Amino acid sequence: MRYGETGYDLEIDLSTGNIEKVERDPKLTELYLGGLGLNAYTMWSRVPADADPFDPDNLLIFAAGLLDGTMAHGANRTIVTSYSPQTKLLGFSMMGGFWAPELKYAGYDRIILKGKAPELVYLWINNDKVEIRDAKHLKGKGTYETSYLIRQEMKDSKVQVMAIGLAGENRVFFASLEHGRNSASRLGLGAVMGSKNLKAIAVRGTKDVPQAKPERMKELYFELLKYIQYRLQNPLPGIPGILAYIGSPQEMKLFDERWHTTSFAWGHARYRRKDFWTEEIEKKWAETQRRRIERYVSCYNCPVECGAIIRHDGLTTHRYLMKCFSKLTYLMAAESDSLEFNFDIAGKAQEYGLDGFTTPQVMAFAVELYENGILTDKDLPGFPKNNEERFYYLLEKIVRREGIGDILADGVYWAARRIGKGAEKFDHNTTKKHEQMVIKLGMLNPIYFLMYATGEKGNITQIEGQIPQAPLPKEVREEFVKDWPHVPKGKEERFKRFILEWGDEGKVFPFYPPPDLCCELVEWQEIMHYIDDCTGVCAGLSSFPIKPPYHIHNYPEIISAATGLEIDEDELWTTATRVRTLVRAINVRRGMRRKDEKPPEDHWKKRFPEYEEKLLDTYYKYRGWNKEGIPTIKTLKNLNLDYVAEDFIKRGILKPEEEEE
Amino acid sequence: MAEKKKKIVKQIIINADECNGCRACEAICSGYHSTDKFSIINPGRSRIFVHWDPYRNLFVPVLGGPQAPAECLARNKYIIDGKEYDECLFCGAVDCPSRELFQDPDSKLPLKCDSCESEPPLEEPMCVQVCINDALTYEEREEEVEEEREWDELDMGLEHLIKTFGPDKVLETFERLVKKEQTP
Numbered sequence: 001m002r003y004g005e006t007g008y009d010l011e012i013d014l015s016t017g018n019i020e021k022v023e024r025d026p027k028l029t030e031l032y033l034g035g036l037g038l039n040a041y042t043m044w045s046r047v048p049a050d051a052d053p054f055d056p057d058n059l060l061i062f063a064a065g066l067l068d069g070t071m072a073h074g075a076n077r078t079i080v081t082s083y084s085p086q087t088k089l090l091g092f093s094m095m096g097g098f099w100a101p102e103l104k105y106a107g108y109d110r111i112i113l114k115g116k117a118p119e120l121v122y123l124w125i126n127n128d129k130v131e132i133r134d135a136k137h138l139k140g141k142g143t144y145e146t147s148y149l150i151r152q153e154m155k156d157s158k159v160q161v162m163a164i165g166l167a168g169e170n171r172v173f174f175a176s177l178e179h180g181r182n183s184a185s186r187l188g189l190g191a192v193m194g195s196k197n198l199k200a201i202a203v204r205g206t207k208d209v210p211q212a213k214p215e216r217m218k219e220l221y222f223e224l225l226k227y228i229q230y231r232l233q234n235p236l237p238g239i240p241g242i243l244a245y246i247g248s249p250q251e252m253k254l255f256d257e258r259w260h261t262t263s264f265a266w267g268h269a270r271y272r273r274k275d276f277w278t279e280e281i282e283k284k285w286a287e288t289q290r291r292r293i294e295r296y297v298s299c300y301n302c303p304v305e306c307g308a309i310i311r312h313d314g315l316t317t318h319r320y321l322m323k324c325f326s327k328l329t330y331l332m333a334a335e336s337d338s339l340e341f342n343f344d345i346a347g348k349a350q351e352y353g354l355d356g357f358t359t360p361q362v363m364a365f366a367v368e369l370y371e372n373g374i375l376t377d378k379d380l381p382g383f384p385k386n387n388e389e390r391f392y393y394l395l396e397k398i399v400r401r402e403g404i405g406d407i408l409a410d411g412v413y414w415a416a417r418r419i420g421k422g423a424e425k426f427d428h429n430t431t432k433k434h435e436q437m438v439i440k441l442g443m444l445n446p447i448y449f450l451m452y453a454t455g456e457k458g459n460i461t462q463i464e465g466q467i468p469q470a471p472l473p474k475e476v477r478e479e480f481v482k483d484w485p486h487v488p489k490g491k492e493e494r495f496k497r498f499i500l501e502w503g504d505e506g507k508v509f510p511f512y513p514p515p516d517l518c519c520e521l522v523e524w525q526e527i528m529h530y531i532d533d534c535t536g537v538c539a540g541l542s543s544f545p546i547k548p549p550y551h552i553h554n555y556p557e558i559i560s561a562a563t564g565l566e567i568d569e570d571e572l573w574t575t576a577t578r579v580r581t582l583v584r585a586i587n588v589r590r591g592m593r594r595k596d597e598k599p600p601e602d603h604w605k606k607r608f609p610e611y612e613e614k615l616l617d618t619y620y621k622y623r624g625w626n627k628e629g630i631p632t633i634k635t636l637k638n639l640n641l642d643y644v645a646e647d648f649i650k651r652g653i654l655k656p657e658e659e660e661e
Numbered sequence: 662m663a664e665k666k667k668k669i670v671k672q673i674i675i676n677a678d679e680c681n682g683c684r685a686c687e688a689i690c691s692g693y694h695s696t697d698k699f700s701i702i703n704p705g706r707s708r709i710f711v712h713w714d715p716y717r718n719l720f721v722p723v724l725g726g727p728q729a730p731a732e733c734l735a736r737n738k739y740i741i742d743g744k745e746y747d748e749c750l751f752c753g754a755v756d757c758p759s760r761e762l763f764q765d766p767d768s769k770l771p772l773k774c775d776s777c778e779s780e781p782p783l784e785e786p787m788c789v790q791v792c793i794n795d796a797l798t799y800e801e802r803e804e805e806v807e808e809e810r811e812w813d814e815l816d817m818g819l820e821h822l823i824k825t826f827g828p829d830k831v832l833e834t835f836e837r838l839v840k841k842e843q844t845p
């Protein structure tokens with residue numbers, strides 16, 4: 001009997017139409033938990049290291065997290081994994097909502113897809129019934145329309161659908177998978193799905209997910225619920241509103257957008273508008289927001305309501321769903337003052353199935369090239385004068401890969417190289433070929449330097465968390481550390497002192513915190529995310545906010561109550577480190593090295609190249625990686641990743657004799 | 662007419678406007694009613710069913726209610742926020758022949774909300790406890806009721822509709838249906 005997980009994967013070969021239900025070795029759960037951990041293991045062991053992302057041999061894996069479908073709050077993440085067409089590295093993108101729990105209730109932890117369907121198809125999974133169905137009638141349809149149509153066909157409001165839009169069908173490198181208000185949007189996995197001729201996956205399940213220690217699970221559930229309720233009503237003092245709560249940043253509920261609009265960069269991540277936020281804007285935006293939002297919505301088994309249903313009469317469904325920063329990404333990139341514009345274009349873009357983070361940056365990049373004469377009217381025939389209209393123009397070109405759209409659809413990095421003529425210089429906000437957060441700051445932040453440089457996720461919000469992003473005001477520091485049980489064992493003294501001192505004279509960036517403390521802080525932030533990526537718990541309840549409901553001390557018990565897996569804090573930490581290291585190993589095998597580990601050059605005005613190298617050296621060493629950022633044989637063996645070490649030796653990536661020194 | 666009697670009326674009040682569609686109520690209900698409490702989670706076995714349709718902005722929790730008469734009377738139209746919705750979507754009949762809303766997925770037995778009756782009684786039913794956004798609230802009050810079963814159930818059903826949709830909407834629907842009946 002297995003608890004929490006079903007123990008089964010659905011293996012589907014789209015080329016042959018073969019469908020199999022395969023039981024997994026329980027040992028794998030001990031080693032990799034679930035979700036990303038299992039996906040990484042499967043990618044490592046089954047996909048050739050040099051496979052092209054669009055190669056039929058490349059796998060596309062959809063995993064429910066280990067805790068998905070149990071009583072654990074917010075355990076609803078789907079972890080989609082493949083090689084990314086944009087970065088060419090491992091791409092894993094998470095989304096919340098209802099899809100993964102439904103998959104569990106249908107009796108599966110994962111769907112592992114390979115091959116390529118001869119024609120456009122969708123999958124229909126209803127408990128034991130699994131069908132590959134013709135999707136010709138859905139070709140070119142939007143993500144919402146597709147979901148709507150499939151749900152209509154099934155006449156069951158509990159069918160959960162995830163779908164790609166035109167962008168995925170046309171293999172736009174930043175195409176997303178959309179499922180209601182939730183998107184697996186980073187790293188272009190929608191394009192991989194398109195390359196397999198798969199339009200959508202619809203799931204419905206009515207089977208049991210057993211829990212190992214029912215009574216304990218119930219107690220933990222209500223303990224956490226009480227804390228969630230408390231945190232929703234008690235923002236942390238001294239911390240900007242958007243970071244003072246739990247959940248995904250509460251942008252659907254907050255009306256005050258001073259923080260984002262004045263501290264994030266506008267245009268193609270170029271400049272700040274420090275006096276943008278006026279009373280007049282606030283009034284106008286509040287009116288728009290109230291009018292457009294029809295309802296606040298949550299993901300499965302979570303009361304936090306981070307999302308909203310947005311009215312949109314330009315869509316066949318007349319509404320779409322949104323959360324978080326996509327409320328502002330388009331308008332800031334287009335340098336528009338209109339929140340209405342953002343609601344409109346974001347809805348259209350999501351219907352096409354595009355990442356709301358990368359897309360506006362690609363568009364702003366194109367506008368910049370045009371204004372600098374690198375792209376001309378020949379490339380952009382009939383290009384409108386006004387930025388908002390330009391964005392709509394570019395949207396249509398990109399999703400169809402039409403004219404210049406075909407180049408822009410590869411994202412800023414690749415487009416710059418294909419365009420040439422100095423366009424490369426305008427590629428200033430990518431890391432590992434992927435567009436980054438639109439932040440431009442003054443002084444180097446050593447903690448964020450390390451997270452940007454060494455992060456495997458391409459997205460800072462999936463790495464950061466736990467600690468305030470700036471020194472706390474003096475008067476709240478004592479109180480903050482007094483009630484901070486989240487800190488990992490053995491770090492209490494150091495991390496609390498850090499909060500108490502940070503911002504004092506001499507305790508400022510870039511030389512404070514010192515490199516060793518930076519390493520520990522980065523590790524903590526990152527490890528919490530990797531745990532979530534394996535368990536399927538939403539980062540908004542765990543790794544992202546400050547003082548979240550889930551933490552390293554209560555996690556082991558929750559995992560054990562749900563699954564029966566006896567794991568303590570240290571073992572959980574080690575397991576997450578194993579997964580983190582395996583992800584790195586996959587990327588190393590695909591060629592990633594130290595030279596790739598660079599935050600955007602202009603992320604900070606004041607840079608310290610020598611010191612940054614020292615930071616990187618210290619961090620690599622701390623992690624047990626060599627000078628190139630490759631985990632050493634010893635590190636790999638300590639983590640039960642002997643097979644990785646052997647592979648690295650065979651390929652000449654690691655040399656045993658070099659490590660002796 | 663049956664005799665009047667005092668009785669504690671337990672009622673879950675559904676405010677569909679506050680529902681965020683999280684389905685925590687379904688999860689907990691299925692857990693609470695599993696043979697060994699909370700040993701399984703399966704919304705398919707829940708006695709509350711949340712109609713979940715973000716594309717129409719329709720989130721309507723429905724409790725597994727009374728048995729429907731053999732000849733279904735529930736082909737109503739419901740009006741929410743001035744819009745008409747078709748047929749029996751929101752009916753709580755547990756043995757409806759045309760749907761599987763309140764059927765145990767394995768045994769096909771009807772699943773009826775029992776207000777989490779237990780000894781000792783819960784402070785509040787499980788689904789109400791987990792719905793911290795107050796789409797579900799709970800009320801106990803003493804009432805004089807007629808000792809006749811059908812009327813009791815009809816009352817409850819209507820009351821439930823009124824709480825959910827407001828008296829005007831229910832009246833409007835009722836009038837329209839009566840008119841329809843009367844036109845040959």
Ligand code: SF4
Pocket residue numbers: 074076096097246247248297298299300302303304305306307538539540541
């Ligand atoms: S915190 Fe927000 S994003 Fe996370 S599961 Fe809950 S509703 Fe979804």
Ligand code: SF4
Pocket residue numbers: 679680681682683684685686687711722791792793794795796797
């Ligand atoms: S718990 Fe409450 S808010 Fe969530 S689906 Fe049920 S009724 Fe709606």
Ligand code: SF4
Pocket residue numbers: 673689690693707708709724725773774775776777786787788789
């Ligand atoms: S009151 Fe109890 S039995 Fe009825 S729906 Fe709620 S949790 Fe289920």
